Amino acid sequence: MKFLVTGATGFLGKHLVNRLLTEGHEVTVINQSGKKPIDKAWENVAVIPYQGSYEIFSMIDKVDIVVHLAAFSKLYHTPDDISTLIDSNIKLGAHLLEWMVHADVEKIINISTYFENTNGKSYSPLNFYAATKKMFEDLVVPEFN
Helix, strand or coil, rough: CCCEEEECCCHHHHHHHHHHHHHEEEEEEEECCCCCCCCHHHHEEEECCCCCCCCHHHHHCCCCCEEEECCCCCCCCHHHHHHHHHHHHHHHHHHHHHHHHHCCCCCEEECCHHEEEECCCCCCCCCCCHHHHHHHHHHHHHHHH
């Protein structure tokens, strides 16, 4: 299978990509830097740099499934963090969903945060980060139902 993974240089992402490669899958990665870890297993991984523009998606071949792990997380944000939180947690995902529709990719695994559900409520975000993760989830549901 062919996978597209966002957030592949984070803790979960590195382990997921390594596992996918070990199992013989093809992997393409989107990350902010366009760099990949110094890991021999990653030598055939295509890494696409995302700098806030939809145009990068033209560089991606058809994939079978998208795993969206990318996020910018801050427990306590400052006013200067708001744009980065929105760009990382909503805009990238919105670009991803738009590309998936046009590329006829129907499967996505999105990893969110338990911070969306505090105080025993079904939706009570702990912070702005959690709220942006929920905002992206709200985009996914109508797009893929």
